[in-house]
Amino acid sequence: MNAFASGNGDGKEFASHAPGYWSRDGGTPQLWNDWKWQLKNRVTTLAQLEKHLTLNEEERSGVLLSGDKLALAITPHFFNLVPPNNPEDPIRRQMIPRIEETWTSPYDMADPCGEDSHMPVPGLVHRYPDRVLFLVTDRCASYCRYCTRSRVVSGVGEQELHTNFEEAFRYLEKHTEVRDVLLSGGDALIFSDDKIDKLLSRLRAIKHIEFVRIGTRVPIFLPQRITPELCAVLSKYHPLWMSVHVNHPRELTIEVKEALERLANAGIPLGNQSVLLAGVNDDLETMKILVHKLLICRVRPYYIYQCDLINGSSHLRTSVAKGIEIIEGLRGHTTGYAVPQFVIDAPGGGGKVPINPGYILYHDNEKIVIRNYEGKIFEYPELGNENVQFAPQREYHDEYLYS
DSSP, X not given: OOSOXXXXXXXXXXXXXXXXXXXXXXXXXXXXXXHHHHHHTOBXXXXXXXXXXXOOHHHHHHHHHGGGTSOOOBOHHHHTTSOTTOTTOHHHHHHSOOGGXXXXXXXXXXXXXXXXXXXXXXXXXXXXXXXXXXXXXXXXXXXXXXOTTTTTGGGOSSSOOOOOHHHHHHHHHHOTTOOEEEEESSOGGGSOHHHHHHHHHHHHTXXXXXEEEEEESHHHHOGGGOOHHHHHHHGGGOSEEEEEOOOSGGGOOHHHHHHHHHHHHTTOOEEEEXXXXXXXXXXXXXXXXXXXXXXXTTOEEEEEEEOXXXXXXXXXXXXXXXXXXXXXXXXXXXXXXXXXXEEEEETXXXXXXXXXXXXXXXXXXXXXXXXXXXXXXXXXXXXXXSOOOSSOOOOOOXXXXXX
């Protein structure tokens, strides 16, 4: 397909939309495949949006107000997924600011994951015992409207990120319990190859750090960035893992599939983290198509996040029950590799809490009573030598099967 996304396709097929809206704007193949050209030609203004899209009032007002919350920026590659006349399109809802971002909810927070309170040195979050989050930049290739770090990302939020790299390295050298470092921000893959090389080399010099992870949306927003040269740099620092971020199956284009395959061929295990979003992926069929396409791209569905309580995101949040329903519809109904873990990042810094359908119906020292994906009930004998209880002791009848 050599045109922009004109409808609400379910995304089952891998498609290319290049050059799409840029067919008359110098989007030659040589330029189009240059990741620096993609960054330079991002859509960042109301005028650029209205050149291609018919905005409704909610969107237009949201764009005018976006300069003091989270900047607008969309790469040409990803912008081609946005249809011109459908404000409720799932890709469009993720990327185009809306006036609802100014709404206030009593549950909203600036820092819903409590990162600032777990930051021993600027830019380094140490919340879990053996791993840290290293915020290496405040910039991304494009900006998602539900960004959990909108307070610091894009340069227009209420805070600024001032990462002290040398202080962070000294902290890591001192804290030998840290075995796992996750690079995020912002997005580390917008750095040059040389800067990425130096950063990974510095971390690898710390002997007790066993492996490094990179959290990134660049392969999705900017697949042109995943060059053979970048993959050669990354492959020097195994074990290196990568978590990508795909929310809707249409995001998995031909170019994205090829970029993910280059990473996998470089020996990098890939996992996906989706955020459950209203009007984007909050239905079973969409999520099933997504996880199946991810496996084709050699990406393991890893997490589905309940949308964080970030300021201005209430219009994109769904019920927790919807996430449980989706997991219920995947578990047992498709391959286990395709079933991610649904989690809530506990507000205020409690960390990720797994949320699952209720499969344990009863448990005592003699037996555990469980149900399967079909709702059938089974008993399994317990050893009886430990006084533990994982489920309320109650009679189990049909009314408890989906509690």
